[in-house]
Amino acid sequence: MPQMAPLSWLLLFIVxxxxxxxxxxxxxxxxxxxxxxxxxSQFQTQAFNWKW
Structure with a gap:
């Protein structure tokens, strides 16, 4: 039936x-x-001394 063609296309798209x-x-x-x-240990960490 031609009326069912859109459902068929929708089903194909979903699949x-x-x-x-x-x-x-x-x-x-x-x-x-x-x-x-x-x-x-690739990363070297340094200790920071913050003097305010």
Whole structure:
């Protein structure tokens, strides 16, 4: 029936949108970042003496 065509287009849009979102989420969370190699204390802290 031609009257049902808009519902069909809406259903297709929803299915493709959900598929795109799920695919993007899976691609984002499947990559495991490598831990940085090096010394644990990279930042040097200095003691400040504030003389008011």
């Amino acid at each position: 493709f949108s959900v598929t795109l979102v799920l695919f993007s989420i899976m691609n984002y969370f499947m990559v495991v970042p490598a831990a940085p190699q090096g010394s644990s």
